[in-house]
Amino acid sequence: MIRDALLIAGKDLRLELRSRVALNQVLPFALLVLVLFAFALDPDKSVLTQATPGLYWIAVLFSALLALQRSFAIEATDGNRDALRLSGLDPAGIFLGKVMAVSAQLLVLEALLGVGVAVLYTSRIEGWILLAVTSVVATASIAAAGTLYGVLAAGLRVRETLLPLLLLPVLAPVLIGSTRAFEAALNGSPSEGWPWVGLMSIFASLYVVAGIFGFGPLLEES
Amino acid sequence: MEQTRPALSPVPVVHLRGAVALLGRFPALAGVDLDIEARRIVLLRGANGAGKTTLLRTLAGLVPVAGGEAVVLGVDLVADPRAVRHRVGLLGHATGLYDELTVGDNVRFWARAAGADPADVERALTRLGLDGRLRTVAVGRLSAGQRRRTSLACLIARRPELWLLDEPHAGLDQEGRDLVDTLVREAVAAGATVVLSSHELDRSLQLADSVITVAGGVVRPDPSPAPGANDGDAR
Numbered sequence: 001m002i003r004d005a006l007l008i009a010g011k012d013l014r015l016e017l018r019s020r021v022a023l024n025q026v027l028p029f030a031l032l033v034l035v036l037f038a039f040a041l042d043p044d045k046s047v048l049t050q051a052t053p054g055l056y057w058i059a060v061l062f063s064a065l066l067a068l069q070r071s072f073a074i075e076a077t078d079g080n081r082d083a084l085r086l087s088g089l090d091p092a093g094i095f096l097g098k099v100m101a102v103s104a105q106l107l108v109l110e111a112l113l114g115v116g117v118a119v120l121y122t123s124r125i126e127g128w129i130l131l132a133v134t135s136v137v138a139t140a141s142i143a144a145a146g147t148l149y150g151v152l153a154a155g156l157r158v159r160e161t162l163l164p165l166l167l168l169p170v171l172a173p174v175l176i177g178s179t180r181a182f183e184a185a186l187n188g189s190p191s192e193g194w195p196w197v198g199l200m201s202i203f204a205s206l207y208v209v210a211g212i213f214g215f216g217p218l219l220e221e222s
Numbered sequence: 223m224e225q226t227r228p229a230l231s232p233v234p235v236v237h238l239r240g241a242v243a244l245l246g247r248f249p250a251l252a253g254v255d256l257d258i259e260a261r262r263i264v265l266l267r268g269a270n271g272a273g274k275t276t277l278l279r280t281l282a283g284l285v286p287v288a289g290g291e292a293v294v295l296g297v298d299l300v301a302d303p304r305a306v307r308h309r310v311g312l313l314g315h316a317t318g319l320y321d322e323l324t325v326g327d328n329v330r331f332w333a334r335a336a337g338a339d340p341a342d343v344e345r346a347l348t349r350l351g352l353d354g355r356l357r358t359v360a361v362g363r364l365s366a367g368q369r370r371r372t373s374l375a376c377l378i379a380r381r382p383e384l385w386l387l388d389e390p391h392a393g394l395d396q397e398g399r400d401l402v403d404t405l406v407r408e409a410v411a412a413g414a415t416v417v418l419s420s421h422e423l424d425r426s427l428q429l430a431d432s433v434i435t436v437a438g439g440v441v442r443p444d445p446s447p448a449p450g451a452n453d454g455d456a457r
Contacts, residue, residue, distance in 0.1 A: 007331070014323060074322075
């Protein structure tokens with residue numbers, strides 16, 4: 001399973017390096033969202049500062065939707081889904097590989113967005129360990145749930161519009177938890193953020209386990 | 223060139239009895255009876271929409287068998303269609319290639335997915351004439367024939383026991399078509415079994431041991447045996 005996951009992750013990341021969709025489209029989109037929020041809230045600087053964690057994670061979520069749709073779009077062309085089914089790869093390995101590839105892309109995106117937030121919102125960043133752990137756990141949750149719902153929507157004609165409808169409600173707890181943890185880190189009280197990280201870890205574990213067992217049947221049905 | 227694991231089992235490679243496959247509610251296969259013994263080349267012929275592609279995809283374990291018996295390479299497709307997939311190679315209308323990856327990357331990925339050796343990848347690329355400059359070209363920039371050759375390289379690198387070829391000559395030039403025929407004969411000599419569908423009957427009839435006709439989702443033996451036929455293993 002791990003061998004298969006590494007094979008899929010390597011293939012997806014190589015595809016991204018060659019196509020640069022995340023770099024040329026997803027990252028500019030995320031930065032644009034941040035800039036628009038800054039324009040919209042600029043008259044009241046205090047509101048902007050208070051809302052920074054939530055705005056950051058909303059930008060990440062929107063960007064994740066694009067990355068996830070791209071992850072399944074590459075399998076939807078020219079019989080690639082059938083080729084994957086014939087390959088003999090463990091479906092759980094395919095799931096984990098896609099989660100790893102999407103997570104890697106999102107973590108890079110989050111780091112660059114963090115710089116954007118610091119510049120645009122002039123936020124003072126503290127609690128680095130809490131911020132880093134929150135990012136890793138929230139990213140794993142988003143990638144796991146998104147990959148599971150991505151394969152569910154992949155076989156449908158309305159997949160581009162269906163995926164956000166399915167995914168965003170499921171990720172609401174992750175959005176709340178990551179926002180609260182970031183608020184705690186930025187306010188200099190990281191001890192208040194760790195319980196939220198623990199809660200998100202439970203969600204991440206649930207999504208990963210559901211994906212390991214559910215991805216194969218969903219791949220067959222899609 | 224050793225391309226397959228030898229098939230030594232005396233039981234038929236393909237055994238279908240009253241096999242039914244549904245596409246939605248439509249019975250694309252409506253009670254197929256078919257036996258194919260090892261190391262044979264069987265040609266499927268029939269009009270468009272007769273069920274040839276569905277039959278090939280069913281044999282690959284991609285279309286669920288809704289009724290009857292279906293055993294391929296000793297695997298019961300009714301019980302576990304996934305179990306046979308890594309042992310068959312399906313060349314369909316779609317290439318199954320990633321446009322942004324190079325020819326070499328694509329062949330290496332699908333070969334590694336099947337557990338093939340790096341040497342198998344090199345042999346496949348060389349055999350299909352893809353070991354030169356083309357190896358580093360992105361698949362999206364290839365011609366249709368070159369993409370077809372890349373798909374064939376992916377297939378032979380996996381060394382399947384059962385080759386399922388849907389219009390394998392389509393999109394290829396004369397040299398490419400001759401190469402397909404040579405690869406098929408080499409695969410059979412190495413122990414594989416080949417089922418192909420083709421509208422290029424002149425060429426395919428020379429290649430096949432047996433011919434079966436698919437019409438309306440059922441299979442019947444062809445009254446005129448193929449020129450290459452010896453003892454009619456497909457019934």
